[in-house]
Amino acid sequence: MHRIPRVLRGAVGGSRSRTAAYQTRRASTSGIEPRPNNIGDGIGSETAKAVQLPSCRSAPYLRRTHTCKSLSGSDVDKKVTVAGWIQPKRRATRNISCYNLKDGLGEIQLVVWGDASDPLQAMMDAIPTQSAIVAEGVLKLRHINQKRDYPNGDIEILLKSVQVINPADRNLPLMPHDIHNLANEKVRLRHRYLDLRRTELANNIRKRSEVAHLVRTILHEHDFAEVETPMLLKSSPEGAREFIVPTRLSTSAPDSTSLNDDQSPGVNTESASTPRFYALPQSPQQPKQLLVISGVVDRYYQLARCFRDEDGRKDRQPEFTQLDLEMAWVSWGESNGSRPEPEGATEPHGTWRMGGSEVRVIVETLVRRIWSRFEATELPGQFRVMTYDTAMSRYGSDKPDLRFGLEIQDITQLMSDSVRQALAERDEMVEAWILPMGSAVQFMRGARRVLLQGDSKLERIKVANDNDGTWLSRSRVLRGILGIDSEGPMDCPNVNSVLDLNDGGVVFLSRRQRKPEGGSTALGRIRIEVANMAQSMGDLGLSSEPQFLWVTEFPLFTRADADKEFLAHGRWSSTHHPFTAPMWEDIEKMYEGKIEEVRGQHYDLVLNGVEIGGGSVRVHDPAMQEHIFENILRLTDQEKATFDHLRQALRSGAPPHGGFAFGFDRLMAILCKAESIRDVIVFPKTGAGADPLFKSPAPVDPSVLAQYGIRPQRLS
């Protein structure tokens, strides 16, 4: 006796009950148009009461004639067959009921005429929501009262028959059509295959594909070539934040064929049982530089998967996608040198004074064309440019949000001589972020709530009638400069006029090192925090006009990056990476050891206060690269060895080159108005790096680990 599980009987094409049903169907339609409300294949019984849902159909079925997207008013009165997922009954009178059918490209309304005793009606009622069905019927224009302003809102299918292809479980873990009652994100991630059936999420994923293809098409038009760089790369000595990939020891076994016994020189001295590892790339930085140096392509791009193993932070993913590009023969700026940036850079565009203008042009082209097509917004021919120093002074941020003004002001010059002298001795300054009563009502509630967290160099002062002549001299921050008890003449007679505080307002005061460091200042953080609070309280509505901005001329080296200190151990770090070129006007300073004065040819692209990408012109001079490794970053030989191939390549006639990388997930989240990048990634991981759908990461059996020459540190 063969063993067909009971549940399967009747399910398979060849079993008797199904075959009979098919034949009924075939007989009824052979050469004859189905009658209205003809009973489809799925109906195994003649009476509504006895409707029994057929099980899954693994056999030939009606071929669809149209996707939902391809239907239109021009098909009216045609017989059409569509396939998709049945949605809940939407509208019903005693004799009419409506169901949406949804496929991977759209939706269409199915209409069934007939009361509950009608077999087709009974069948439709019996099919669980989200089942896969094929529906056959006649396309009709909707009644004028039923027309809606969404795709296919003007048409519907008068259902003639239905085939149930795969009935869904009645108790699905979540119902993607029930958008007003969404399951929590954990549940939705665990059952992502269902959540993806939700229209909003599906639209994001499809838009991602369209944006990617537009980007590729533009880049090919501009002579870029897409090149796939390795994902199994070399691990760096510290291995910070990278994923390592053990490989089976067989690779070190001797082998007779010519290229199979090739051992990488670095591991020749290791015993055969020393486990060996690749590393997944955090970005294709080195491969792409090698590519452009080699000349295999003049202009490279790649939608590149990158990997970072780090503590879960909100909205980070262990794997993410960069739109990565690199160009040979980028400029190194203009020979007339770096003029000081004009005063009052409210001038329309600012000045791009570095090299890499070719990169700027292609990046702006990409963004303009994406915004034109997907946002119906025509962006300016060139985006605004601002140096890092200007951005930090005026907005306290290296990614200023320009959707609102309220710049930070340097008020050092308003101080008394003794205060200014004391500040100068410490190389410090005093700045203020001011919310005048009149012009910034929308920020006031936020300003009152923001927390200062006991920073002794930071202060909030409410200026009103009772203190408008004394607030400056009573400032805790300013008094702290000369010693807590001193009462220096700090007040400036016309300070309230200068600062637009005649009607009162709120002042945030901060004392800081004159040379900005890192990504933000105290007042910059407050400016954003207050704006966010104002937005969330409904006080501030920001313009939907996107504010793109290039931030340029970053310091090339830093000691202020806590993230990098982990590797630097007190040495200088590269602000971005060690391949970024200095501005050519600063090269002499670099060799003279004035490290902190050297500006790099780095550029970040900022949109509404969010960094959406960055890049730089690279060092192409092998001696300069060596100087940076050796004399500035003071790399150990082992650290330097990681860059051997690049150092060699620079000696083979490397052309000037530079590039850029967009954070593609972030860009898509912006284009999709999504709150999280998880909403634009088809199978995302949680902030902790867990994948609730595929259930990774997971333990691996020690016997498997042994094949890689490794074992758990503590055996359980």
Place this chain on the structure above:
Amino acid sequence: MHRIPRVLRGAVGGSRSRTAAYQTRRASTSGIEPRPNNIGDGIGSETAKAVQLPSCRSAPYLRRTHTCKSLSGSDVDKKVTVAGWIQPKRRATRNISCYNLKDGLGEIQLVVWGDASDPLQAMMDAIPTQSAIVAEGVLKLRHINQKRDYPNGDIEILLKSVQVINPADRNLPLMPHDIHNLANEKVRLRHRYLDLRRTELANNIRKRSEVAHLVRTILHEHDFAEVETPMLLKSSPEGAREFIVPTRLSTSAPDSTSLNDDQSPGVNTESASTPRFYALPQSPQQPKQLLVISGVVDRYYQLARCFRDEDGRKDRQPEFTQLDLEMAWVSWGESNGSRPEPEGATEPHGTWRMGGSEVRVIVETLVRRIWSRFEATELPGQFRVMTYDTAMSRYGSDKPDLRFGLEIQDITQLMSDSVRQALAERDEMVEAWILPMGSAVQFMRGARRVLLQGDSKLERIKVANDNDGTWLSRSRVLRGILGIDSEGPMDCPNVNSVLDLNDGGVVFLSRRQRKPEGGSTALGRIRIEVANMAQSMGDLGLSSEPQFLWVTEFPLFTRADADKEFLAHGRWSSTHHPFTAPMWEDIEKMYEGKIEEVRGQHYDLVLNGVEIGGGSVRVHDPAMQEHIFENILRLTDQEKATFDHLRQALRSGAPPHGGFAFGFDRLMAILCKAESIRDVIVFPKTGAGADPLFKSPAPVDPSVLAQYGIRPQRLS
């Protein structure tokens, strides 16, 4: 005193000697056209003897006006500036010398007028080959005698000045222009950044980008969406051949934010110090099925990186690229069932009797358009189709090379009754591969040399005057059937006429199980081996007409795959993967336990005897999938758990679906006429998985491993 390394003096923009040189240049050209043979920036001296090569230039330089590719006869007599790598001097008279300049897109000839004492000539002589330069000059038509039939073979640049941007080392490890004296592959892989400057290799890489973009464009035209599936996936219980990726233990630390404390249920019971792993995908099979089941896209594709950690085999890479696609609502074949394949399938196209014809159409569309554009070949509207059984009987291979005929023949019917009976009892057959003297001279030398390796069921017989009446009865293989000493009447009177051996020839005889198994038979292997030998000896020239073929209706399950036995431990294995659907006509047999008779809806696309891709219609019935897992493959619960998400997804209204995957590296190797897929991968690894350029894989410090909770098995 600042510390500029000696070698750098003069290299940087701001140093005195360089500045002077720039100013000379600027003065000489300001407003004045350069005189012929004007000395360019790079020349620091007035006399040829004292030419000193400038070091690397990290400062503004002349902007190129053209890439080599963009130059054309229409620019004649224009002043142009190009940038690229200087190639060796190609042609010289006393007063003229020529150099090619190569950039990432093409080449152009530079011509220098002037004898060795001329400063520009001396400068050009001093620049090391492969240095990066900028050349300024006037575009000229070549003299009629100098015109050549390659790109830019009709034009040249009369050089006016040159800027050396980055001089190459004089002793480069390999010279990419010296194509007649290539370094060995090990050296070339180690210095890939130079080898990639070789035109042939560079063309391959650029063609790869163009093919990929064409493929994407076609698929978008057909409503496919590209979706990036995860690379950090779940490891399978045995972990055979997959790469695992340990992740830092911090991911298991508790975290307060809502999605950061989400632990995958499978690991809840593990202690916090149990190391946990992702796995890299061997293909995106499960994610892509989930995608199409979810309905997020109706048609999915991806150029997907895949990973396989296995013993180095020739021309395999641990990371490789698939053009992967999947479609919802593919057909399940025709209702009239599976007619037997017509006799004599030399009929033009054969019959596609399975489902998935939608996949066939898009795959053929892709191939036709690639071949049309890149091979200037118009392929037939439909490719030929052959069942696995037919392919195995006629060609002894599941990927027959149809560029030559010489089919294998079943000669069982020529045997005497007793032999036939003995064969039937063992379910065996006798087949012959025959090279008649007249028609297959080109195979003879190869046929004589092929080694049979002592297989007792395989035999080579030369038929000539001395044995043309007796060869069959004396056959060792045939006599073995009835016992070694028997002398059964095995001869057939007109055997030589039937087999076209009247003029003699060579016969390979083989006895085998009637039901074919695996990828080839003994005679199939010999057929290919002899053809390869004939080709390499110059005896056989195959038509360049590509022979595409679909091989269909594979057995769904196998016990004959040694590779799979590793995991199967004596159980049935899926011939391809456990998600492949049976042909619907065979479903009943499957439930009846006639496992070996069940054919799958699997299709391979074969080109000239090479499998370039494959795919199938998948199981969408959750009960059928369960039956396959449980009752046929007899998976353990742990093995089954790997497929949990898929099993759940099938219960949520999964539509019929099917797909395909091209081996993109292999496809590109064919299009580039490359011998190895290494020639179409920009940074390939050796057969043993080593990367001689990036020097991976490499040991990792135990302190780093400890962060992942692992350690080397043997501490050194």
